[in-house]
Amino acid sequence: MNGQITVSRNELLNKLTAVGKVVSNKSLIPCHDNFLFEINDGVLSVTGADREGNITKTIECVSQSMENCKFQIEHKIMLDGLKVLPEQPLIIDVEIKGSSGNATLKHESGIYRIPVISNDDFSVIQQKAGETIRPITLESHVLVDGIKKVIGFAGHDELRPIMNSVLMESKEGKLTFTSTNSNMMGIYEVFNTDLDDFNIVLPLKFGKIISELADGIDTIELQIGSRNLTAMFGDTKIVYRLIEGNYPNFRAVIPRDNDKEVKADVKSFNGALKRTSIFANKSSLLVSLSISDQNLTVSGKDDDFQMSAQEQMSVEYSSTELIEIGFKSEFLLQCLNAIDTPEVRITMRESNTAALISPVYDEGDEYHSLTILIMPMMIAV
Incomplete structure (x- = not known):
């Protein structure tokens, strides 16, 4: 399969930098060292992932012979290459034979060739089909401020993952964010909300990522599943696995x-x-x-x-x-x-x-x- 994508260098770099926040330097799953590129209806989607979750962003592009196509590129090579290029329309020629191939990046003064992988082994976390989902819509500054206020007080104990988190609880019109370790505890409360009651435990990495990417956005939609949480805002979709277990009764102390x-x-x-x-x-x-x-x-x-x-x-x-x-x-x-x-x-x-x-x-x-x-x-x- 041969095709071509034309996209802004700055747009692509900004999107890849955002989704790259979830990519670990030493991933246990080989495909999570890569970015996943998908093209559908003239829209390029880029995804980064780790074992616990993934981020997807979309970019408008011009594509030729690339509809319903997906491929992977090693994330560090792609980011490092884009960082040294000046802003200009970037032409990416993709040549795939079987499960591998090359992507050739062309700009006004040079050509760069990067290996690509074309298969369906890129694993992502997603909500199960038919699963009961609880949608929650709230102003993003409420979520971002709540996480930022308390996340520094969370623990970093591998033996107690429930402590390496932010508790987000809505009850009787009050939204509470809590993080604690053995020395300190932060509790941030927002009063007079019209949210339904819910109780979820957010992993630290998810909390840090969403507080950065959602800052300045008007509203954010959360979809709470039995095991996963989806956050959608602007051109961004984040799916992350919730931490299982009961959060300690922090009010008792x-x-x-x-x-x-x-x-x-x-x-x-x-x-x-x-x-x-x-x-x-x-x-x-x-x-x-x-x-x-x-x-x-x-x-x-x-x-x-x-x-x-x-x-x-x-x-x-x-x-x-x-x-x-x-x-x-x-x-x-x-x-x-x-x-x-x-x-x-x-x-x-x-x-x-x-x-x-x-x-x-x-x-x-x-x-x-x-x-x-x-x-x-x-x-x-």
Whole structure:
């Protein structure tokens, strides 16, 4: 079979870069090292895949003798070749004999030949025929913001894949996104939605990909199957296998009786933490917070090297009782970096119980909320 495709170099590179986000550097399935090209009715579809899911994007093209044709090209060679070409109409001549052949890329100053594979062994995840599908349509910024707010708090434990995920739950008009590890947990809630109730566990890779590709899109359609999730927006279709199992009851560990509240300027607090953490023990990264009389003292020390640092700042404190509590500076800084308001609220009860961190929202901005749980560290006497 011989044929020809004419397509914009920039368009093709942009689409392949997007679908290439799912391609692993060392795939266990040989065909997943390739891009799948399919041509139907003058539209070129390009697909990248791994064992857990796949992304497809479409491009308008001019084709000759290539209808209902599909072939594979090694993804790294294709991407690297396109990156060094200038923008111009790109002519791709495809010659296939049996299960293999060549694709010749022609532009104004050169010709490049790439091997192609023509067979049906490119495996993809897809919804089963006749499977009951639950369609959900929502504004993409809600999905993107929800994933981005919490995905950094997810675990990376191969033995507990359910923790390497983002829980997305809709219940009684409230949409909740949650990720957690053994040290921190992020909970982002959007109120007064008109979504039906559902509960799905998104793999981390899917969450990262969709939060990048769907950013700036108006709406997104989700199709929830028994084992897979399909997301469709613009010229993009993503199908990914859901993580099986029950997500832990995260609400059971959220403290309800934290009676000491601190409000602090995020920028000042962040700066004090960064500076004092330089002098903290390099193994524990422990910093201590001492709060009393509208004053916060941030301390870090390393007795092994006789180093220490201490900074003070004014805060709003709801209690007259002194509290001293320790945190791993790396984790506390990550929590502060998730706060997108000028002020941060921290609630605590004791030095050995979980603290809650949240933004201080302006009036009228209560349609959503972010709560971060962080476990304390023991302060050596």
